[in-house]
Amino acid sequence: MHPSAEQPWTEGEPITDTRAPDGPLETRWERRRFAARLVNPANRRKLTVIVVGTGLAGGSAAATLGELGYNVLSFCYQDSPRRAHSIAAQGGINAAKNYRGDGDSVHRLFHDTVKGGDFRSRESNVYRLAQVSTQIIDQCVAQGVPFAREYGGLLDTRSFGGAQVSRTFYARGQTGQQLLLGAYQALARQVHAGTVKTHPRTEMLDLVVSDGRARGVVVRDLVTGEISAHLADAVVLATGGYGNVFHLSTNAKGCNTTAIWRAHKKGALFANPCYTQIHPTCIPVSGDHQSKLTLMSESLRNDGRVWVPVQAGDTRAPGDIPEDERDYYLERLYPSFGNLVPRDIASREAKDVCDAGRGVGPGGLGVYLDFADAIARLGKDAVAAKYGNLFEMYQRITDEDPYEVPMRIYPAVHYTMGGLWVDYDLRSTIPGLFVIGEANFSDHGANRLGASALMQGLADGYFVLPAVIGDYLADGPFGAVPDRDVDAVEDDVRAKVAALLAVDGDRTAESFHRELGRLMWDLCGMERSAEGLRKALERIPALRAEFWRRVKVTGSGDRLNQELEKAGRVADFLELAELMCVDALHRTESCGGHFRVESQTPDGDARRDDEHFAYVAAWEHTGAEPVLHREHLGFEAVTPSVRSYR
Amino acid sequence: MTTTQVAGSQQRHRKRQSALLRLWSSTVGKKAVMAVSGAVLLLYVVAHMAGNLKAFAGPGALDSYGRFLREFGAPVLGHGGLLWVVRVVLLLAVVLHMTAAVQLARRARRARPVGYAKRAKVQGSYAARTMRWGGVIIALFVVYHLLDLTAGVLNPNGVPGQIHANVVADFQHWYVVLAYTLAVVALGFHLRHGVFSALRSLGVASAKRAAAVRATALGVAVVVTAGFLSVPFAVLFGIIA
Amino acid sequence: MKYTLKVWRQSGPQDAGGLVEYEVDDVSPDMSFLEVLDVLNERLVLAGEDPVAFDHDCREGICGMCGLMIDGVAHGPERATTTCQLHMRHFDPAHPIVVEPWRAAPFPVVRDLVVDRSALDRIVEAGGYISAPTGSAPEAHAVAVPKPDADAAFEAAACIGCGACVAACPNGSSMLFTAAKLTHLGKVPQGQPERWSRARDMLDAQDDLGFGGCTQTGECTAVCPKGIPLTTIATLNRDVLTAAFRD
């Protein structure tokens, strides 16, 4: 790539989603399911499906495919499938059940999600997501997921950022954990039944493509270091998001881009890589040693009030600042949504007040999230019942008691809307390679609404993929994979491992990751400018070159070697980061999580440019400049409007 | 074999066992057996302790109580019949109790072949951690005690039937009192945790009752300890002559 | 501040292993215990030595991946806290801190502080689920669940599968883990049909895997980061005993 070039990418042919049915939105999914070919139960046993990832998406998919009778091989890098990063989700899961009778419906969830995504997602997909959402709740309840309930024994819900109805189901502050345990238990049941074989502590390092089809994966056993290939009739990637490219994020330490990045290099298009979500309510950074950021669930904004001192540089303790010298800026700027504005807005406003010198706490990178009013109104017990565990977590980390002093929060990278491009059937551009969950780009457009990732992961895994994968597998089994196709990939992987070990330089992989993260946060984070992105595009390749010259990985490849794992992941982040910046540079509009300083209204609001950018940017890897394929987005049911929460 | 295979093959084997055998072969089943046999032993110990208190009623009382025990049920069971029934039940209980205890202890050892270099002070209760050694002390004591007061061979007086005299002869000596005291205190600890544990082993789970369960256990332990110790100390201090 | 750590080093399952002493400078009270190991590891790597292997992932106390025996207490001195959420303000720099892996026969050491806890997965696979194939579920509101039951199920379901209970139990028993799972599923109406077989099968799996039996010592609940109550074990006992007399 030539970073100095005016345009560091090449224009390619447009791309279309050929599997999306048209006609009435309401029946598209029904019709697609009916049209999809089925595999006879006796034949399913003869078909093997690899599912990489055991989060909500991968766990639910592997379990369901196992129940259907396919032969499933499941992989994850943790020591148990139940530890996938989905377990950390706190707030809840959306579903259009309308149990409150507050005006919710499939159509409203659809509408909110398309609007929340700033009109950068596909109507067909989002409508299906909203339809399937109600089944998810039924399924999880049947599995024994202990959702919060009312005294009458019925399910409780709460409201979440970006919505005016109460449609978020939750299990205290541990919704992701409880949903994942449900999926994991379903998976365990299939392991017992013999349909699924799990491979924990196994990392996918490459994809085997043979005769134009995805036919397997090459993995490294993280305990023995053995590199081997596993073959199948289809491969499903459910490997989660790549937010860790920023080093500091709310993601688990092991979250990585390796699986999807390698698939991208093997031909799968990567869509909207620059769309990242910054979550407004995280615990601020406390020092250089910081290894990750901790999210405080967004649900806190239901009862907490966000404010900063009116005066810049006001260092008084929060309790000493009188009411009229406080600026509840979200309530002031967005009277109808107040503290519940969508994440991107809440984040950017926090950054703005901090940039104006009104931030609080060490370094001035924080705003208050105050529960004094809620405690006065509801009582401490009621607040504790709702948020007790979150308050505890906060206190444990900061040594401050949020019942007494307001919490300090600051935005942090949280979620990546971008991912591998998939069509309506969740197929990537490599036949036989399906991508589900956060790893694909599909349903959230340029910004994801709170509590919608869990919904999407489970929709993909339990309901969508199992319903359509048969249409592909009906042509299988696909026969033996020639040895040479497998050996070549294995050799590549071995060579890369050897190369990492051979550098023997003088910097740790962690130090490169930290440097890359800071660079990305500054130049491709909450605000992006052409100038900054160009600077990033100069620095990333240089950093990558330095990595391959100076990284130091100790030990050997034939046993547990966590340095080696980390170095491999950082190496891939160093490549992905560049594509993110190219994508961010090419999209000169502001939309959702992508805010270009050049594209804003006089009040500083994001300015979307539907005329030029109503498309999905799907990037092709060439080894040189990436090639841009546009997928046009049409809106029939929801008219693109300026997303206003004022 | 991988852990999956081990679990799988064992499970198939299990399915063929009868429910009770399957229960006994499990750790929970063994604990249930310990709880039931422990309860039998506890009943005996409480009755025995209560009987001992007759020593305060004068020399004749204890001896005639002993005779009564041997004669009770005689028409049906013959002389000493009830006693033998009790002995058989006790023996059975002791055997089951100890078998289960030993098996569980060995299993625990196998489950942690390598210990910790540093182990912090006990967080759970002291009584709970000393069940096994406490049990051994009690077992050794019972052997000594039988030789002492039932067979009489280790008793300074040692005349069968002269229960009162044997007892008094014993506790003139501080070291005999010490030995009995150690054993009875060990028994107290054993019961303190044992009664609580037995209820839990048999499934008394309510959190609301947890405090009551612990209080009961403590009460039983204190009463049994105090009741038993009263006799040797009364003799030592000349209250019983 | 400067701390001395005595860390268990063991290069592989077959090696003997032993404690090695390290000093770490510039530790701030806001650092987490794992961040101190991170600092140590960066230094070791630059010195060309093998860094200390330890498990971790979410670093926010929910995935259950981390877990160290710190000064003889599973997850360290703070109650209801995972190792990743333990901060250095709780340690006195004057005393060396001893760091060891979980120890139990069913948890063989993989390397240094990393152990293999897959035995816990085997226990769940033996029956720790409700058989509800995807698509078969009735409407969620078809059955109301009394709030106290839902809350009790949740309390037990909060287990993160870290294995600290096993590490702490003098008998090397995984009873609290198994009991948490059984209590969770046994509390909701959906879990009733398989309740008894589930109890039996999970207990048998646990026994077969070589875990010790529970003698109600209570060490497990004292270290459990999620405060799983000891009463869950009584619930397990009751279910297992009931199961034996039910068929």
Ligand SMILES: Cc1cc2nc3c(=O)[nH]c(=O)nc-3n(C[C@H](O)[C@H](O)[C@H](O)COP(=O)(O)OP(=O)(O)OC[C@H]3O[C@@H](n4cnc5c(N)ncnc54)[C@H](O)[C@@H]3O)c2cc1C
């Ligand atoms: C702190 C936090 C809170 C959140 N709260 C909410 C919320 O309240 N509501 C909501 O809707 N969303 C929430 N989200 C977002 C949501 O949790 C995630 O988007 C979602 O869980 C992703 O699920 P997934 O199945 O796609 O991937 P993950 O759960 O991330 O799973 C990825 C899987 O892939 C495996 N894997 C990855 N790479 C490899 C590889 N190379 N080889 C082998 N295996 C690999 C991992 O082992 C893992 O099993 C939250 C996210 C965070 C970080």
Ligand code: HEM
């Ligand atoms: C013969 C010597 C004895 C030995 C070796 C022994 C050993 C043990 C052991 C190892 C335990 C299990 C520890 C635990 O559950 O935490 C136990 C429990 C118990 N013991 Fe004993 N014991 C002995 C005698 C007695 C006696 C004489 C009594 C009665 C007075 C008794 C009553 C109990 C009770 C009630 C329990 C609890 C059972 C349970 O937890 O389910 N034991 N014993």
Ligand code: HEM
């Ligand atoms: C200090 C207290 C004790 C005193 C004074 C005492 C006294 C006696 C006496 C006098 C006998 C003989 C009775 C007879 O032969 O008829 C006896 C028997 C016995 N005692 Fe004790 N005892 C004491 C404590 C205990 C304890 C703590 C235990 C058990 C843990 C115990 C268990 C027995 C048993 C098993 C027998 C034999 C019963 C039989 O004949 O089968 N005793 N005791």
Ligand code: SF4
């Ligand atoms: S019961 Fe507690 S200590 Fe045991 S695995 Fe679960 S969370 Fe960890």
Ligand code: F3S
């Ligand atoms: S410490 Fe062990 S003995 Fe039982 S109560 Fe806990 S499992």
Ligand code: FES
């Ligand atoms: S790292 Fe996830 S619980 Fe500690």
